[in-house]
Amino acid sequence: MSLRLLKSIIKRNLGDGGTKSVKNKINYSLIFFYKTLLKFDRYELANIIRFTRKRLHFLDEEESLFEFKKGCKSKISEPYYYGYNPKIKSIYSPDISLFVLKNSIFSIESSNFLTDDKLIVERIPRINIDIANYATGLIKYHNHVNGLVKLPKSIKDLEINEAYFLGGNGSFNYYHWMTEILPKMEFIATNKGIEFSKNIIVSEGVKKVDSFQISLELSCKHYNFNIIYINPKLYFRIKNLLIINKPSDILFNSKNILSDLSFCFYNKQSLSYVKSLLQNLKNDKINLDSIDKVFLGRIEGSARSYNQSEVKKMLETEFNFKTIYLENYLLKEQIFIFNNAKIIVGPSGASWTNLIFCNSNCNLISWLPSNIRSFSAFSSIASNFDLNMEFIEAIPDKINNLHTSYKIKLDDLRDLLQRL
Numbered sequence: 001m002s003l004r005l006l007k008s009i010i011k012r013n014l015g016d017g018g019t020k021s022v023k024n025k026i027n028y029s030l031i032f033f034y035k036t037l038l039k040f041d042r043y044e045l046a047n048i049i050r051f052t053r054k055r056l057h058f059l060d061e062e063e064s065l066f067e068f069k070k071g072c073k074s075k076i077s078e079p080y081y082y083g084y085n086p087k088i089k090s091i092y093s094p095d096i097s098l099f100v101l102k103n104s105i106f107s108i109e110s111s112n113f114l115t116d117d118k119l120i121v122e123r124i125p126r127i128n129i130d131i132a133n134y135a136t137g138l139i140k141y142h143n144h145v146n147g148l149v150k151l152p153k154s155i156k157d158l159e160i161n162e163a164y165f166l167g168g169n170g171s172f173n174y175y176h177w178m179t180e181i182l183p184k185m186e187f188i189a190t191n192k193g194i195e196f197s198k199n200i201i202v203s204e205g206v207k208k209v210d211s212f213q214i215s216l217e218l219s220c221k222h223y224n225f226n227i228i229y230i231n232p233k234l235y236f237r238i239k240n241l242l243i244i245n246k247p248s249d250i251l252f253n254s255k256n257i258l259s260d261l262s263f264c265f266y267n268k269q270s271l272s273y274v275k276s277l278l279q280n281l282k283n284d285k286i287n288l289d290s291i292d293k294v295f296l297g298r299i300e301g302s303a304r305s306y307n308q309s310e311v312k313k314m315l316e317t318e319f320n321f322k323t324i325y326l327e328n329y330l331l332k333e334q335i336f337i338f339n340n341a342k343i344i345v346g347p348s349g350a351s352w353t354n355l356i357f358c359n360s361n362c363n364l365i366s367w368l369p370s371n372i373r374s375f376s377a378f379s380s381i382a383s384n385f386d387l388n389m390e391f392i393e394a395i396p397d398k399i400n401n402l403h404t405s406y407k408i409k410l411d412d413l414r415d416l417l418q419r420l
Contacts, residue, residue, distance in 0.1 A: 050151040054119035056134075056142060059245060062120065064097035066196070068187040068244065071095045074268045077383035078261050078376050079368060079391040082416065088383065093267040094125070096187060096247055098196065100162075104241040105155055108167035108203045109232045110137025111252070112147075113241065119147045122168065124249055127262060133253035136169055138235075152235040162240035163199035163228060164188050166216075169252040172205050172232070175350040175377070177212055180246040182277075183270035185219035187244055197242055200225050203232045211331040218277055250377055258402050259375040268384045275356045281332035282339050282357075291337060293321040296346025304369075305405040306347065306394065314410055315345060319417055326351045338362075343420065345413075352378040356385060363420055364389035365413070369396035369406040390416060 071093045078086035105114040111122040112134065121134045129144055141148045166184065170176035187193050188200065200220075206212040207229060216227070230236060247270035251263040295315045298308060315321035326334055338344065338354040345365040346352070355364060355378065364382060368375055370393050382389035392412045398404040 050153070051140075052149050052151060053146050054114070054149055055145060056147050057118045057120045058125070059099055059120055059122040059243065060094065060125050062099050062101075065100050066098040066192075067095055068098065068192075069096040069269075072267055072269050074266050075383045076261055076264060076266065076376055076380045078374055079366075079379040080389065081373070081391050081393055082419075086379070087261055089261065091265055093247065093265050094245060096267075096270075097245060098187075099243045099245070101241045101243060103237065103239060105138070105152070105235055105237045106165065106241060107137040107232065107235055108165075108201065108230055109169070109171055111168040112137045112139050113243075114138055114149060119149060121147070122243075122245060124251055124263070124265065127251055131254055131257055131260075132251055133255045136252065155235050155237050158201075158228070158236055158238045160199055160228070160238065162197045162242055163201045163238060164193075164197055164242045164244070166200050166202045167232075168246070171203060173350055174209075174211060175353045178215070178274055178353045179248045179266070179271065179381075180250075182215050182219065182274055183247045183267070184244045185216070186247075186270060186273040189219050189223050189225070194223050194225070198224065198226050199228060201228045201230055201236075201238075204229045205232055211334070214281075214331050215274075215278060258400075259372040261374055261376045263375075264377050264380055266380055266384055271356055271381065271384065278331070278335060279339070279357055282336040284332050286333055286336050288333055288336060290340035291322050291324070292340075292342045293319065294337060294341045294344045294346075295321040295323045296344065296349075296351050297323040297325045298347060298349070299325055299327060303403045304347065304349075307407050308347075310410060311408055311413065314414065318414070321345065326354075345417075348375065348378060353381075355382055355387060355389070358385075358387055360386060362387065365392070365416060366390075367392040367394045367408055367413075369394045369404060371396045371399045371404070372402065392416060 073090060074093055075088060075090055077088040080086050101113050101115050101120060103116050113120045123132060123134065135141055138149045139147045140150050166181055168181060171181050202216065206216060247267040249265060254263065295312060297312065312323055316323065324337065329337065334354055335357045338357040339359065341358065341362055343363045348366050348368050352366065364387060366378065366389065368391055373393055379389055379391070392408060394406040394408045396404045396406045
């Protein structure tokens, strides 16, 4: 395929978007274009709508500036379903280290970074690249060796010498913020951490979310940091970007396999830091009564819809549950609810991050569609905190879709509740 022809096709399909009919006539997918682009060298690619090819490098293979803490032993556990023995593995989470990337171009909501000579990705080292998909931010596609980068139309240079990067894949999500991003403050907000920089870069979105902003303020309260809020839709460049690898992590996107026990790891000590940092908020003045039986409701229109109205009716009428929508509660109120509940029921989702605040005698019930029955994030966190969490297998509408709608058999949930 000639450069001229390729450029013409790409403009219709990638640059200008094109119409659906044109795309169907050409009958090529985006993946085909990205694979084709990887065959060209970077000088040829510079002439094709701002694409460049870069060899993949991984953050864990870079030389670190400082080691904050050795990795620790922890557990990952598959979800427990009645009558099924889940796989439980003891693992060591990675050492927690500080890396400095020179002249780095980045987006605050991506874990990919472009320097003068490298394309650097933060990964989970033990996951094979055949399964991992790192195409976020600057990276549009990658193979085993190279990444296809679409250069931003504009890049804003930050007028500071250095700053900590407090962002990454999914950092706009409560789960990712609490388990992967906020725990870095245990090391940044120290006498040693502030020696490297007093500047911290975060998304502007942090200011808009009560739980994000309050937790960030609490983590910084003993130090005078300069918090720099940046637009998550823009790309920035800085002379020295300071990155601490994630103490806990989960594969953000995958290929070929929807879920697996190996997709995550957790540093219990870092999760305990978050718990210790925030749990005293429950002692603030809160105008709520404790709720023994909590059902975590989802607002209509949320991803992974299911027969919630039927579940809600059964839980409220047969078992005296109270339905709550956590989006309507402040962080301190969420912590209070989880800390005082005796049983919590709800679909798998970011709300379950709060299980770290539960008492040891609290029973937790959730569910997963059968196509992602091995999704092990919340079962692993529960296992590390010695909490009893049991799952129900739901029926997915689309077996190959990670975010498919699904249905729960009411009798399965009813039987589980009666066994407790």
